[in-house]
Amino acid sequence: MENIRFATRLNSFASCAHSFWPELKGKPNTYQMIERAATVKGLTDVDLNYPQHIHNDVKELKSFIADKGLHVNGMAMRFNTIPEFQLGAFTHPEERVRREAVELTKRGIDCGREFGTRLMTIWLGQDGFDYCFQADYERMWNNMVECFREVGEYAPDCSISIEYKPNEPRAYSILPNATATLLAIHDIGLKNIGVTLDFCHVLFAGEIPAFAAALVSQRTKIMGLHLNDGWCKRDDGLMVGSVNLRATLELIYKLRKEHFDGAYYFDTFPDASGMDPVKEAEVNIQTVLRLIELADKLAAMPELDEAIARQDSPASQRIVNDLIFGK
Secondary structure, three states, rough: OOOOOOEEEEHHHOOHHHHHHOOOOOOOOHHHHHHOOOOOOOOOEEEEEEEOOOOHHHHHHHHHHHHHHOEEEEEOOOOHHHHHHHOOOOOOOOHHHHHHHHHHHHHHHHHHHHHOEEEEEOOOOOEEEEEOOOOHHHHHHHHHHHHHHHHHHOOOOOEEEOOOOOOOOOOOEOOOOOHHHHHHHHHHHHOOEEEEEEEEHHOOOOHHHHHHHHHHHHHHEEEEEEEEEEEOOOOOOOOOOOOOHHHHHHHHHEEEEEEEOOOOOEEHHHHHOOOOOOHHHHHHHHHHHHHHHHHHHOOOOOHHHHHOOOOOHHHHHHHHHHHHHHO
């Protein structure tokens, strides 16, 4: 198997902190979480939230990450933790605040370049609405499109990846699903704007992960992949394949057919139940490696392609069952 990159949500490594830092008082800092993440067998990359994870000299932090044997897969904007953006970042009613959001994003892209990455993931967590008669929908949409266009034009050499989510923390998000996101990308009109598929967000949106991947691949590029799992009611962030194993397998099967070359990033929440994040990440890596192996075997079976072409569900299910469970 070719070299597969595995990345992780850095904040996961604050989970059960006392077991790793018995003397620690308060929350671990960025350096400490990176140090702990580096102990995960098979982990190759981390993503950094901007600006939350950038407190010190970038060159110093870059050197520290490299010394731990890791790379920076990408940067991720985190507007939702900044009070000024509570009414939105790219859709805020005040032009001044939208300008601040755009300029902050540009600085985040520049920071990513210093770390050697050209991937910027943007999740507009606060961009949406909660009430009827609250939002001027057309104005919000057009403001968002203009902001994304300015960011994309600023960094044509970078991949600007939109991570959609139906709601939470806002009651309704401006980009709730794959189709709305693809419509926005069409309106933005730039080739360096793509999509990050978050497995839980896709389920939460009532979508089939492999179908969402197919739609995105038809129109643009899957620039980022966040693997996790959940019960489809909220963003649970459970371990990969722990609930929806077959849907996860089908997504990876589809991604392999599309020659996805990004990192398999784990956006999971071991901190929700006080799990050891190192053990959790290692199980995620082992699970994905096994699913990739299964997906590649399925991709080499012409009888599966034939069954899918006929929409012959009994035949396709038998083929998948025989591979998973044995004949």
